[in-house]
Amino acid sequence: MPSFASGLWENLSHDIHYIWPQILLMAAGTLMLWPLDSWLLPWTKGEKQKWALPTLAILVACLVLALTAPNGLGFSAMYKxxxxxxxxxVLCILGSIFAVLLSQPVLGALQEHTVEYYVLILLGTSGMLFMCGAVDFVSIYFSIELMALCVYILVAYLRNQERSIEAGMKYFLLGAFSSGILLYGISLLFAAVGGVTTNLTELNQKLAVVAADKSLLVFSGVLMVLVGLCFKVAAVPFHMWSPDAYDGAPTPITAWMATAPKAASLAVFLRIFGTGFHNISYDWTTPLMVISGASMVLGNVAAIRQQSMKRLLAYSSIAHVGYMLLGVLSRDGQAGAQAVWLYMLSYLVMNTGAFAVVIYLQGKGEGERIDDFRGLGKRHPLLAFSMLVFLLSLAGIPPLIGFFGKFFLFLLAVQQGFTTLVVIALLTSAVSAYYYLEVVKQMYFKEAPEGEVAPLDPFSKYLIGVACALVIVGTAFGPKLLQWTDDIRWFEKEAPKAAVLDFTGK
Amino acid sequence: MPNVMTGATQLMLLATFLPLLGGLALLFVPNEKREVFQKASVAILVVSFLLSVPHWFWYERSSDAVQFAYACDWMPSLGVKFSVGMDGISLLLWLLTTFIGPIAALCSWGNIEERWKEYYVWLLVLQTAMLAVFIAQDMFLFYIFWEVMLVPMYFLIGIWGGPQKLYAAIKLFLYTLAGSVLMLVAIFAIYFLQQKATGHYDFSLAAFQSAQTVQLIASQTTTFQILLALAFFLAFAIKVPMFPFHTWLPDAHVQAPTAGSVILAGILLKMGTYGFVRFLLPIVPEGTKELMPWFLALALIGVIYGALVAMIQKDMKKLVAYSSVSHLGLCMLGIFALNPWGLKGALFQMLNHGISTPGLFLAVGIVYERRHTRQIADYGGLSKTMPIYATIFMLMTMSSIGLPLLNGFIGEATILMGTFQTWPWVAVAATSGIILGAAYMLWMFQRVMFGPISDVNAKMEDLNFREIAYFTPLIIMAVWIGLYPKPFMDIMDRPVAKLVEQVRPGFHQAELLAAKQAEAAKAGMHAMEAPEAEATPAAEGVAHEASAEAPAVHATGGGH
Incomplete structure (x- = not known):
């Protein structure tokens, strides 16, 4: 069938430009799995960290490729x-870069420095990149699974720690379960529109005119998709897995989970609710409002009681997702995406910084518990100051970048008429100040324990320094960021005719 | 708003941000050099004060415009500007802040025994944040500094405070934060309301206060206006603090180091009253009027309850803290009188309270440094060994209870005059707070200074040079204001007139009319019943002022 083959080639040669970053990640990942290290990297024989630099290089190259990719729609209108x-x-790749940097002190200490770790990060990242561009329920589902499988394994990466295995298991079971729900929701929607399409844009048009007797079908479908996605971003009441998974996972992976997969999942959120379900917003606005409000309240209130720093950050991350869902709720997709992106960017920086400090303390056998921060202000003033900046920024205290993210997001939400939710968000963020300050209290108001101060490893030092500087001066660059993100067309109008594979050969 | 900076504006910004810059510079000095921190911080704050003084002379008193103004774009797409400037009200409080700053730094020399670097840096950062709040002319900018203030205060109390410092610090932080986040929602709501009407985004204070926006808000539902007013009210009432939001104050005051108390009483509490005058009244006047009975009731309860609770305190600092609740309740009454006398009196009383209460806290701090107790029962007969101290304490006490010829009297009298015009019975009730004030202050003074002296107390040293040095400016100000308050009254004349016109449009005209009718009645002509027939001498006084001001008010009416 020459016409099929040439058609395939023609489409592929055109569409492949959209996914070079993913191809690079996958190719590099698979290549690294081969026992090639003595041949590929002969100069690093016996060194533990030999895979870190190539991985970073690949991720940076991937960042460049992602930024330079042409805009358009491809792969049978599945990827845009x-x-x-x-x-x-960009957020996902940055998150992965940070995760690799954060991994250095931890992996060395745990004697778990294997190439699979990096391969899984790379493959997981490629899944996230697909998630960001997926515009069809089929591609959305596949890319979510690609991402999730890698994350499951990484959570359970510390094979000889029971906690890590347990976390991985919980995460896997609930994740698989939620994928099932998501898939079931998709199939209901597919049925509701008469089994003709899973493409978000087309679905949007068809759902708007669906017959009245099918409205329950649509509603259940939308609700199940929502539930499935809320599992992925750990929004209340589908958050149960997250504190355990965060707690048990290796800390750099915790930092990664809180940022990169979350950014990708929010992109999917924005895509589905901004394009796919745009016309039927009456079906999902109220449930999503409830979920968003509940996440803020429960996340922030539950964090108060935590003794473990990682669990505290896990609960706070639930609350932050609650805030970001405000952007998803926005009926103005462009502004919503902009606000979520800005918030996620600020969250990425401050959260990574906070985790970097936790990892430093862990390297000394501490850092798990909030008590372990006591006297840090005296023992390590700069580190403590950075942590203070990250925590205040997470609490949304101006003029730090976390305030800027919140400000813009809440401004939009008030404009869109979600004033009650914003009031809840702001009041709960005042609650969040309590538990963040609990850590500050340990650092500055409590006496330091006896013992030597361990030096910071260079990776963490620069990472923390840069993150801290960014958090402090972030708001000053806020105008620039706003300007850039104003100019971005977050939702490109569909190309007039999608390049669809024609299997009939006509 | 001009976007060219004049020399005076530059100086204003320099005076405001110099403490921050100095604080950053001090970060590079090693912590052991205690003296460097002590001297440098005082020097920085004195320079900042000296830089601020010329504005007192440069300020054009015949205008109600925002002066020393400067604005440039910050986030154009959101309408956020870096916009600064002062009118007479902000100028007075701004000067009070630069004035209290060096005193707070100087009084810390003796009682801060560890972590000097952090202490003085936080103190300097706090100073800049407070000064910036008073010059901010953009809601976004204002909100930033309003919240930034919390962080240094949290550390000042949490690290260098008393035994319950952790509890006090977090309570202060959470209370204030919870109040101010609601204000943010109100700001957003007005911002979008305004955008819908004018078509462009604007966070500037001038836009928020413009007649157009105020009208727009007034045309909304009553519920909406009440909610707006409540959101602002809560933020500021917590800061003032008004009953029943005052519970953080005694804790914070008692636990804070002396300088912390001085700044809290001297300036931070004024932020709340300033907020009422600057934001709640001019932006949501109708909503405020709806809630006025409640506000008045809370203010009045604050006056009397604060005084009664102060009466039974055994701890000197707690006594002064509760006296603040009472005094600021009185300020709130003056503000809610919504007439020139009441507002002027309230602003004036804010200034006075910012002089006398820091003085009292300093005085308590001095005996605390020597004996490490603040219990009134532990003292007695101090006037025998510490005559200078007793004299100064006496002056500060008298100033606080409003003895004529000292500053407190002018403020209280003016407030009561103003309140009487609008709410006569409230004024009568509030007088009891003043009487109680005299009772608890004098009683404390008597128990501490007179009577038999114990052996421990007999060994206490009188004030040293440094201590006298930081009391001197306070005493000079107290006496100056008490003897010749006119310059201070003059400077807020126009801004207050403008404010009254914003809150009660046509107020000055009505006053004018009333005065004319009163004159006509006096001349024996056939007089109609005036609408507000309180032809008291006070009202006449206002009317005469108003007649002089009327043209200016109309020329600038609407408040740009």
Whole structure:
């Protein structure tokens, strides 16, 4: 069938430009799995960290490729590159870069430095990049699974720690379960529109005119998709897995889970609710409002009682997702995406910084518990100051970048008429100040324990320094960020005719 | 708003941000050099004060415009500007802040025994944040500094405070934060309301206060206006603090180091009253009027309850703290009188309270440094060994209870005059707070200074040079204001007139009319019943002022 083959080639040669970053990640990942290290990297024989630098190089190259990818729609209208794709891809890649940097002190200490770790990060990242651009329920589902499988394994990466295995198991079971729900929701929607399409844009048009007797079908479908996605971002009441998974996972992976997969999942959120379900917002606005409000309240209130720093950050991350869902609720997709992106960017920086400090303390056998921060202000003033900056920023105290993210997000939400939710968000963020300050209290108001001060490893030192500087001066660059993100067209209008594979050969 | 900076504006910004810059510079000095921190911080704050003084002379008193103004774009797409400037009200409080700053730093020399670097840096950062709040002319900018203030205060109390410092610090932080986040929602709501009407985004204070926006808000539902007013009210009432939001104050005051108390009483509490005058009244006047009975009731309860609770305190600092609740309740009454006398009196009383209460806290701090107790029962007969101290304490006490010829009297009298015009019975009730004030202050003074002296107390040293040095400016100010308050009254004349016109449009005209009718009645002509027939001498006084001001008010009416 010459016409099929040439058609395939023609389409592929055109569409492949959209996914070079993913191809690079996958190719590099698979290549690294081969026992090639003595041949590929002969100069690093016996060194533990030999895979870190190549991985970083690949991720940086991937960042460049992602930014330079052409805008357009490809792969049978399943994958799209537009502002939303690129913007969130950048966040995912940055998150992965940070995770690799954060892993250095931990992996060395745990004697768990294997190439699979990096391969899984790379493959997981490629899944996230697909998620950012997926515009069809089929591609969305596949890319979510690609991402999730890698994360499951990484959570359970510390094979000889029971906690890590347990976390991985819980995460896997609930994740698989939620994928099932998501898939079931998709199939209901597919049925509701008469089994003709899973493409979000087409679905949107068809759902708007669906017959009245099918409205229950649509509603259940939308609700199940919502539930499935809320599992992925750990929004209340589908958050149960997250504190355990965060607690048990290796800390750099915790930092990674809180940022990169979350950014990708939010991109999917924005894509589905901004394009796919745009016309039927009456079906999902109230449930999503409830979920968003509940996440803020429960996340922030539950964090108060935590003794473990990682669990505290896990609960706070639930609350932050609650805030970001405000952006998803926005009926103005462009502004919503912009606000979520800005918030996620600020969250990425401050959260990574906070985790870097936790990892430093862990390297000394501490850092798990909030008590372990006591006297840090005296023992390590700069580190403690950075942590103070990250925590205040997470609490949304001006003029730090976390305030800027919140400000813009809440401004939008008030404009869109979600004033009650914003009031809840702001009051709960005042609650969040309590538990963040609990850590500050340990650092500055409590006496330091006896013992030597361990030096910071260079990776963490620069990472923390840069993150701290960014958090402090972030708001000053806020105008620039706003300007850039204003200019981005987050949702590119569909190309007039999608390149669809024609199997009939006509 | 001009976007060219004049020399005076530059100086204003320099005076405001110099403490921050100095604080950053001090970060590079090693912690052991205690003296460097002590001297440098005082020097920085004195320079900042000296830089601020010329504005007192440069300020054009015949205008109600925002002066020393400067604005440039910050986030154009959101309408956020870096916009600064002062009117007479902000100028007075701004000067009070630069004035209290060096005193707070100087009084810390003796009682801060560890972590000097952090202490003085936080103190300097706090100073800049407070000064910036008073010059901010943009809601976004204002909100940033309003919240930034919390962080240094949290550390000042949490690290260098008393035994319950952790509890006090977090309570202060959470209370204030919870109040101010609601204000943010109110700001957003007005911002979008305004955008819908004018078509462009604007966070500037001038836009928020413009007649157009105020009208727009007034045309909304009553519920909406009440909610707006409540959101602002809560933020500021917590800061003032008004009953029943005052519970953080005694804790914070008692636990804070002396300088912390001085700044809290001297300036931070004024933020709340300033907020009422600057934001709640001019932006949501109708909503405020709806809630006025409640506000008045809370203010009045604050006056009397604060005084009664102060009466039974055994701890000197707690006594002064509760006296603040009472005094600021009185300020709130003056503000809610919504007439020039009441507002002027309230602003004036804010200034006075910012002089006398820090003085009292300093005085308590001095005996605390020597004996490490604040219990009134532990003292007695101090006037025998510490005559200078007793004299100064006496002056500060008298100033606080409003003895004529000292500053407190002018403020209280003016407030009561103003309140009487609008709410006569409230004024009568509030007088009891003043009487009680005299009772608890004098009683404390008597128990501490007179009577038999114990052996421990007999060994206490009188004030040293440094201590006298930081009391001197306070005493000079107290006496100056008490003897010749006119310059201070003059400077807020126009801004207050403008404010009254914003809150009660046509107020000055009505006053004018009333005065004319009163004159006509006096001349024996056939007089109609005036609408507000309180032809008291006070009202006449206002009317005469108003007649002089009327043209200016109309020329600038609407408040740009």
């Amino acid at each position: 590159v537009d502002g939303l794709t690129k913007g969130f891809q």
